Amino acid sequence: MRVLAKDIKAAAQTGEKTVQAAGWVHRIRELGGVNFVILRDRSGSVQLVLNEKRALTLESVIKVEGEPALNEKAPGGAEIRVSKLECLSLAAADLPYQVNGDVSKIGLEAVLDNRTLSLRNPKIRAIFEVQAAIIEAFSAYLRSNGFTEIKSSKLVGSGTEGGTELFSVDYFDKKVYLAQSPQFYKEVMVASGLERVFEVAPAYRAEKHDTPRHLNEYVSMDVEMGFIESERDLIEIEKGLLAFIFDELNRKHAKEIAMWSDVPAPSAESVSNAPVIPYDEALKIANDEAVKNKKARIFDINPEAEALLCAWSEREKGSALVFVNEFPRRYRPFYTYPLDASRTMSFDALFRGLEITTGGRRQHVYQDFLDVLPKFGLKPEYFSNYITLLKYGCPPHGGFALGCERLTAKILGLSNVKEASLFPRDRKRVVP
Amino acid sequence: MRVLAKDIKAAAQTGEKTVQAAGWVHRIRELGGVNFVILRDRSGSVQLVLNEKRALTLESVIKVEGEPALNEKAPGGAEIRVSKLECLSLAAADLPYQVNGDVSKIGLEAVLDNRTLSLRNPKIRAIFEVQAAIIEAFSAYLRSNGFTEIKSSKLVGSGTEGGTELFSVDYFDKKVYLAQSPQFYKEVMVASGLERVFEVAPAYRAEKHDTPRHLNEYVSMDVEMGFIESERDLIEIEKGLLAFIFDELNRKHAKEIAMWSDVPAPSAESVSNAPVIPYDEALKIANDEAVKNKKARIFDINPEAEALLCAWSEREKGSALVFVNEFPRRYRPFYTYPLDASRTMSFDALFRGLEITTGGRRQHVYQDFLDVLPKFGLKPEYFSNYITLLKYGCPPHGGFALGCERLTAKILGLSNVKEASLFPRDRKRVVP
Numbered sequence: 001m002r003v004l005a006k007d008i009k010a011a012a013q014t015g016e017k018t019v020q021a022a023g024w025v026h027r028i029r030e031l032g033g034v035n036f037v038i039l040r041d042r043s044g045s046v047q048l049v050l051n052e053k054r055a056l057t058l059e060s061v062i063k064v065e066g067e068p069a070l071n072e073k074a075p076g077g078a079e080i081r082v083s084k085l086e087c088l089s090l091a092a093a094d095l096p097y098q099v100n101g102d103v104s105k106i107g108l109e110a111v112l113d114n115r116t117l118s119l120r121n122p123k124i125r126a127i128f129e130v131q132a133a134i135i136e137a138f139s140a141y142l143r144s145n146g147f148t149e150i151k152s153s154k155l156v157g158s159g160t161e162g163g164t165e166l167f168s169v170d171y172f173d174k175k176v177y178l179a180q181s182p183q184f185y186k187e188v189m190v191a192s193g194l195e196r197v198f199e200v201a202p203a204y205r206a207e208k209h210d211t212p213r214h215l216n217e218y219v220s221m222d223v224e225m226g227f228i229e230s231e232r233d234l235i236e237i238e239k240g241l242l243a244f245i246f247d248e249l250n251r252k253h254a255k256e257i258a259m260w261s262d263v264p265a266p267s268a269e270s271v272s273n274a275p276v277i278p279y280d281e282a283l284k285i286a287n288d289e290a291v292k293n294k295k296a297r298i299f300d301i302n303p304e305a306e307a308l309l310c311a312w313s314e315r316e317k318g319s320a321l322v323f324v325n326e327f328p329r330r331y332r333p334f335y336t337y338p339l340d341a342s343r344t345m346s347f348d349a350l351f352r353g354l355e356i357t358t359g360g361r362r363q364h365v366y367q368d369f370l371d372v373l374p375k376f377g378l379k380p381e382y383f384s385n386y387i388t389l390l391k392y393g394c395p396p397h398g399g400f401a402l403g404c405e406r407l408t409a410k411i412l413g414l415s416n417v418k419e420a421s422l423f424p425r426d427r428k429r430v431v432p
Numbered sequence: 433m434r435v436l437a438k439d440i441k442a443a444a445q446t447g448e449k450t451v452q453a454a455g456w457v458h459r460i461r462e463l464g465g466v467n468f469v470i471l472r473d474r475s476g477s478v479q480l481v482l483n484e485k486r487a488l489t490l491e492s493v494i495k496v497e498g499e500p501a502l503n504e505k506a507p508g509g510a511e512i513r514v515s516k517l518e519c520l521s522l523a524a525a526d527l528p529y530q531v532n533g534d535v536s537k538i539g540l541e542a543v544l545d546n547r548t549l550s551l552r553n554p555k556i557r558a559i560f561e562v563q564a565a566i567i568e569a570f571s572a573y574l575r576s577n578g579f580t581e582i583k584s585s586k587l588v589g590s591g592t593e594g595g596t597e598l599f600s601v602d603y604f605d606k607k608v609y610l611a612q613s614p615q616f617y618k619e620v621m622v623a624s625g626l627e628r629v630f631e632v633a634p635a636y637r638a639e640k641h642d643t644p645r646h647l648n649e650y651v652s653m654d655v656e657m658g659f660i661e662s663e664r665d666l667i668e669i670e671k672g673l674l675a676f677i678f679d680e681l682n683r684k685h686a687k688e689i690a691m692w693s694d695v696p697a698p699s700a701e702s703v704s705n706a707p708v709i710p711y712d713e714a715l716k717i718a719n720d721e722a723v724k725n726k727k728a729r730i731f732d733i734n735p736e737a738e739a740l741l742c743a744w745s746e747r748e749k750g751s752a753l754v755f756v757n758e759f760p761r762r763y764r765p766f767y768t769y770p771l772d773a774s775r776t777m778s779f780d781a782l783f784r785g786l787e788i789t790t791g792g793r794r795q796h797v798y799q800d801f802l803d804v805l806p807k808f809g810l811k812p813e814y815f816s817n818y819i820t821l822l823k824y825g826c827p828p829h830g831g832f833a834l835g836c837e838r839l840t841a842k843i844l845g846l847s848n849v850k851e852a853s854l855f856p857r858d859r860k861r862v863v864p
Contacts, residue, residue, distance in 0.1 A: 002659065022659050024625060024825055042578070042627040059825035063659075089796060091825035116821050119624035128626070132581040136571075146474070149564040151651045151836070153855040154586070154634050157863050169610065170600045171648075172640070176862050178601065185855060188864070192551035193456060194560070195474040201633065202586050208604070216603075219583045227434065227454055364521060385864040389548050393456055393491035393523035404583070423585040423617060430608050431589050432620070432817040 003068075006043035009078035012068035021046065021080060022063040022088070024120065025056050026100050038075065039064070040122065047074040049081045059091035059099055059120070108416055115423060115432050126256035127420055130249060131408045135200055137248040138221050138402070141241050147196040147223070152185035154178055154202060158382065165206045167216075178204035181401060184386060186224035187362060191394045195226040200404070210426055212416040213303070213354060215405060217425040223359075224399030231345045231360050234398050235276055235323050238349060238357060242321065243268035249411065260412040266320050274321040275313055279343070282324040285312055300331070307353040324348050327360075334376040335369065335386075337361035337398070345398070352410045359400025366390040435500075438475035441510035444500035453478065453512060454495040454520070456552065457488050458532050470507065471496070472554065479506040481513045491523035491531055491552070540848055547855060547864050558688035559852055562681060563840045567632055569680040570653050570834070573673050579628040579655070584617035586610055586634060590814065597638045599648075610636035613833060616818060618656035619794060623826045627658040632836070642858055644848040645735070645786060647837060649857040655791075656831030663777045663792050666830050667708055667755050670781060670789060674753065675700035681843065692844040698752050706753040707745055711775070714756040717744055732763070739785040754782050759792075766808040767801065767818075769793035769830070777830070784842045791832020798822040 003011055003019040011019050023041030030036070035050040039062070048064055056062070066082040097114035098106075103123045111118045118124055139149065155169060155176045166177040182199050189197040203220035223241075228234065246265035249257060257264055277285065279301065286298050286305035289312050298305045301324060313322035325347035326339055336344040337360065346360030363369045369390050373380060380387060408420035418424040423432060435443055435451040443451050455473030462468070467482040471494070480496055488494070498514040529546035530538075535555045543550045550556055571581065587601060587608045598609040614631050621629040635652035655673075660666065678697035681689060689696055709717065711733065718730050718737035721744050730737045733756060745754035757779035758771055768776040769792065778792030795801045801822050805812055812819060840852035850856040855864060 022827070040625060042625055057825075061825045061827045088827055089798075089822075089825050092798075092823045095824055096820075116620050116623070116817055117824060119620065122625070125625055128582065128621075129580060131583070135581055135583070136575065139568075139571075143568065148561060149567055150560065150854060151563070151567070151632075151634070153649055153857055155649055155857050155862060168602045171857075171862060172638075172859050174862060184864075188548050188551065189560075189854070191548070193472060193474055193554070193557055200583075202583070206604075217585055217587055366521075366524075385548055388528075390521075391524045392527055392549060393489075393493045393521050395454070395493045395520055421585075422582060422621070425585055425587050425603075427604050430587060430603060430606060432616075 004043035005039065005041045005046040005076070008046045008068050008080060009070065009076060012070045012078045016068055018065060018083075019068050019080060020063065020065050021048075023061070024099075025058055025060045025062060025091075028056060028058065037062075039080075040120075044076065045122075046076060047071070047079040049079055050085065051082070054085060054087075056087070057091045057093050058095055059117075060087055061089040061091075062087050108419065112418065112424060112429065119422070123259050126253075126259050127408065127412060127414070128422060130253050130256050130412060131404065131420065133249055133253050134245055134404065134408060134411075135219075135221070137245040138241065139198065139200065140248075141244040142196075142198045142223065145196070145237070145240075147198045147225070148189075148194045150182075150186065150189050150194070150197045150199050151201065152179075152182045152189075152199060154204075156184075167204050167206045180205060181220060182222050186222055186399060187386075187394075187397065188389060190224050190226045190397045190399075191389050195395070196224075198223050203401075208427060210428075212418075213406065215417055215421055215424055215426065218406075218417075218421070219404035221402040221404050221407075222399065223401070224397065226395040226397040228361060228396055228398050230339075231325055231347045231398060232276070234359050234361070234400055235325065235347055235349075238323075238359070238400060238402075239271055239274060242266075242349075243271040245407075246271065246411075257412060260414065262413075265411050270319045271321055273317060274319040274323060275317050276323040276325055276347075277309075278326040279324055279328060280326075282309055282322075285309060301348070303354075306350045306355055310350050310353045313350075320352050322350050324350065332360065334372055334378060335363045337363050337396075347400075349400075349402075351407070352413075354406055354410055356406045356410065357400050357402050359398065361396065361398035364390060364394045364396050366394075436475035437471065437473045437478040437508070440478045440500050440512060441502065441508060444502045444510045448500055450497060450515075451500050451512060452495065452497050453480075455493070457490055457492045457494060457523075460488060460490065469494075471512075472552075476508065477554075478508060479503070479511040481511050482517065483514070486517060486519075488519070489523045489525050490527055491549075492519055493521040493523075494519050540850065544850065544856060544861065551854070555691050558685075558691050559840065559844060559846070560854060562685050562688050562844060563836065563852065565681055565685050566677055566836065566840060566843075567651075567653070569677040570673065571630070571632065572680075573676040574628075574630045574655065577628070577669070577672075579630045579657070580621075580626045582614075582618065582621050582626070582629045582631050583633065584611075584614045584621075584631060586636075588616075599636050599638045612637055613652060614654050618654055618831060619818075619826075619829065620821055622656050622658045622829045622831075623821050627827070628656075630655050635833075640859060642860075644850075645838065647849055647853055647856055647858065650838075650849075650853070651836035653834040653836050653839075654831065655833070656829060658827040658829040660793060660828055660830050662771075663757050663779045663830060664708070666791050666793070666832055667757065667779055667781075670755075670791070670832060670834075671703055671706060674698075674781075675703040677839075678703065678843075689844060692846065694845075697843050702751045703753055705749060706751040706755060707749050708755040708757055708779075709741075710758040711756055711760060712758075714741055714754075717741060733780070735786075738782045738787055742782050742785045745782075752784050756780050756782065764792065766804055766810060767795045769795050769828075779832075781832075781834075783839070784845075786838055786842055788838045788842065789832050789834050791830065793828065793830035796822060796826045796828050798826075 026040035289308040349357035458472035721740040781789035
């Protein structure tokens with residue numbers, strides 16, 4: 001029976017005579033005539049002591065049998081004195097990427113070009129262990145609050161936000177598009193009577209810009225709920241959701257977070273204290289901060305303003321998270337519910353300098369929806385399914401989406417969101 | 433504070449004077465001068481007693497306040513005597529689909545053409561409550577067995593199984609394809625050291641045939657694990673997984689299952705008793721059954737053979753589930769690990785007459801992989817990333833995929849897999 005690396009010390013302590021272990025050859029060294037191998041598996045790593053020199057290469061997969069022993073000098077405090085070694089897969093000697101190297105010294109392009117190997121580095125792998133825990137906590141919190149998971153189609157007849165940034169798909173004799181978001185589908189499911197739904201799925205933006213905050217394919221964590229009054233109900237749900245995610249990460253993945261960041265995920269208390277600032281006031285705060293930092297005037301909540309607002313919130317409110325609400329109508333999709341003639345019931349969540357969420361209440365009143373279309377130069381025939389939804393009984397509702405890679409990157413302090421995507425897609429990169 | 437329909441009886445029992453409820457107008461009737469409305473919400477439905485006639489339409493969304501009262505004649509044993517009613521969204525009177533109708537009397541095309549409305553029917557909605565529970569249980573079981581969730585790209589440079597049945601995407605100045613499965617990516621993640629991974633995500637097949645068992649876009653529930661000996665390790669994992677899913681469904685969703693099916697999901701005991709039959713033997717059993725049923729000879733495990741094998745297993749072994757393993761090489765992808773010259777370490781799971789899983793051990797030996805390519809008319813340059821994976825240390829591994837819609841359909845006894853897809857995509861259907 002195989003024992004994982006993390007459990008070898010316990011096996012030594014309980015006096016087991018023989019254990020089996022398996023994994024990758026992470027390091028090899030010879031010291032005073034003794035051969036040491038660091039064996040890496042999914043749980044961590046353990047030192048092997050070999051009584052004879054073996055023709056091993058880095059990254060080979062091996063299976064060993066031997067006696068577990070305590071050794072304070074070994075990483076993790078234990079080692080296996082190997083009596084039997086089988087090589088399951090001998091790695092070629094010309095390893096093109098240094099798996100056991102220092103990630104901070106390897107450029108992002110090299111990390112991504114060698115993705116099938118760079119993911120083996122324990123520090124890089126930790127990013128995706130944290131990401132899996134984010135998705136797990138996201139889903140668990142919503143389920144315990146009456147939300148149902150949905151899986152909607154990613155092939156759509158047209159975009160909900162307008163057609164300019166869509167990837168087209170040859171679908172038999174038709175053209176269809178990759179969905180930018182499950183917006184329409186999650187609204188259908190709210191109106192179907194599920195009332196509260198969530199989805200974790202890929203979303204696509206055919207944007208040409210290549211920045212550290214953009215991906216052309218990303219994992220969208222979507223939430224939608226009925227019977228709300230305003231975007232403030234959504235902000236309350238998101239606060240509870242983020243507090244739960246952060247708590248779970250600090251509880252289960254403090255080690256992985258510490259591999260990347262000096263600080264843990266924010267506390268539940270700091271999340272509940274996160275300020276909610278109307279757009280106009282947020283713009284004023286951003287400009288006051290810009291003046292203090294001798295920067296040019298800011299005209300809208302752009303990435304620079306987001307960074308300034310987060311720094312302000314951290315300093316003044318003790319929260320790395322800040323919500324900006326009541327966005328002017330011109331910045332929001334046409335279906336956003338109005339607060340008054342110029343403002344909408346919408347919000348963004350900014351976290352450690354980056355927008356991680358956009359959300360808002362949606363228009364659910366049939367006639368108001370029809371009235372607003374011409375103001376955006378839109379025709380009712382583009383929205384026939386949407387219109388059916390509103391025409392035949394739709395509750396007041398709204399929702400938001402969290403960018404999974406952005407949230408992962410900000411929790412770990414990664415400088416580029418591509419680092420938080422297993423196989424990132426950008427304008428140039430479509431492999432591996 | 434809003435009270436859900438399912439909790440109105442309890443509110444009446446504890447003597448609450450006023451409750452608020454909200455939802456959709458499911459039925460309206462007048463009886464002896466009293467107006468009754470059945471209000472539907474996400475939890476169920478409750479009878480409202482109105483003291484005056486209101487201009488309500490079916491499917492309108494309303495909010496009411498009133499006194500909860502026990503009434504044995506009302507559905508669920510309670511009602512609300514309404515003192516205040518607000519209409520949040522008045523549905524137009526020309527409802528194009530009868531939401532409160534008998535689903536068994538409405539054709540599939542009408543159900544799908546009116547998807548935004550048909551999903552409101554409680555029986556149809558129940559399909560997706562069961563599906564959400566399947567995904568939840570699938571994920572929970574795997575996590576508790578050391579599997580990590582991954583999210584891989586759905587845009588790939590080429591297909592892993594050959595290029596004939598792929599949808600192409602215009603990706604800036606390139607052509608890419610929608611992934612048929614996360615096959616390569618889940619293998620990368622096993623070899624990355626995560627060792628055990630799962631993914632729940634859309635998968636695409638550009639197959640032209642339109643049958644009750646095919647979708648062009650479906651939800652694939654994928655599993656992959658390292659350090660296995662043969663496909664039998666995978667079958668053991670799948671048995672544990674299915675037993676857990678079925679138990680969870682019978683525990684939490686017996687009501688929803690009973691809306692569709694006379695029988696619950698199979699018991700854990702019957703799953704653990706599921707026979708594992710080598711291909712040649714399975715073909716013989718299918719032919720014996722065909723003779724008994726006066727049917728023509730069967731030459732491979734086709735849909736007819738699947739149905740016969742499941743009927744045989746149900747009758748002889750008391751299991752609705754049967755595994756067929758050791759498929760001949762010609763029926764399996766080139767990367768399937770050989771058992772001998774003609775057979776492979778592969779399997780299918782058949783459930784209630786339908787294949788719900790294909791899986792197997794994969795070739796992990798670099799040189800053997802290179803040797804097998806020419807036999808399938810393939811060139812190494814198509815597989816450069818795959819080859820890197822195997823060249824630099826890859827454990828013996830394998831995995832399988834469960835079709836989410838197929839499993840849902842078979843648990844509920846749906847006759848067409850499209851019924852188990854929220855927004856199904858077939859050759860003709862791309863809306864809503």
